[in-house]
Amino acid sequence: MKEVDYKDLASLVGQEIGVSDWVQITQDRVNQFAEATGDHQWIHVDVERATREMGGTIAHGYLTLSLIPFLGAGLLRVSGVTRGINYGSDKVRFTNMVRVGKKVRMRQKLLSVEPKAGGLQMKNECTIEIEGEERPACVAETISVIYGA
Numbered sequence: 001m002k003e004v005d006y007k008d009l010a011s012l013v014g015q016e017i018g019v020s021d022w023v024q025i026t027q028d029r030v031n032q033f034a035e036a037t038g039d040h041q042w043i044h045v046d047v048e049r050a051t052r053e054m055g056g057t058i059a060h061g062y063l064t065l066s067l068i069p070f071l072g073a074g075l076l077r078v079s080g081v082t083r084g085i086n087y088g089s090d091k092v093r094f095t096n097m098v099r100v101g102k103k104v105r106m107r108q109k110l111l112s113v114e115p116k117a118g119g120l121q122m123k124n125e126c127t128i129e130i131e132g133e134e135r136p137a138c139v140a141e142t143i144s145v146i147y148g149a
Contacts, residue, residue, distance in 0.1 A: 005100045006080035006148040009120060010113040012095040017110055017124070018044055018075035022103040022131060023067065025059045027113040031060035052106065056101070061094040062105065064138045068126050079126060090141040109140065118146035 002017055027047065029032050042049050043058055050057040069086070098104060111123040121143060128138040 001074055001077055001079045002029075003079065006078055006120070006146070009078055009110075009122070009146075012076075012110045013113055015110060017072075017108040019108075020106045021022045021073060022073040022105045023071065024103045025098050027057060027100050030057060030059050030063065033060055037062070041125065043057075056099050059098040059100065059137075061138065064094065064128050065089075065092060065099055065140060067104065067128065068106065068140065070110055070127070070140055072124075075108050076110075078146060079084075082149050083090075084144055084146040086144040087116075087145050088131055089143065090123070092138070092140040094138050096130060096135040096137050098128075098130055098137045102133075104128050104137060105131070116145050119145045121145050 002012070004012055008098050019084075024045055030078055034045050036062070041053065041060075044050075045057065049058055055113050105128070107127045107129060108126040112121075114121045122145070124142050126138075126140050126142055127136045129136050
């Protein structure tokens with residue numbers, strides 16, 4: 001895990017922050033996401049049909065995107081921060097499907113740090129990689145704002 005003080009965060013701009021551990025995408029996780037969002041499309045939850053028609057079920061794209069905070073939690077510790085908020089995302093692309101049973105991980109790069117509303121706005125490039133696949137599942141620029149003490 002990288003560590004940096006709040007006032008020195010801009011020194012990491014342009015650098016890779018880190019790479020998360022692998023996390024397996026299970027059918028149970030996909031089913032729970034379907035329940036939470038109401039997205040029960042058969043390609044995600046009908047194992048029998050999806051296996052017959054396309055080789056197995058796939059994770060929702062938005063499930064993959066929603067893993068960014070979880071996968072990034074252990075990559076960077078910024079000391080001197082009192083709170084942080086998710087501000088948004090830019091350029092979200094789902095470039096490959098994640099088949100249930102596969103593992104994913106995130107590679108994070110800090111793109112920019114700018115003053116914003118009394119804090120610092122951070123933009124990160126988050127690439128969700130799939131184990132054994134050349135193309136990533138998702139590439140997104142996430143924006144957050146953190147506030148120092």
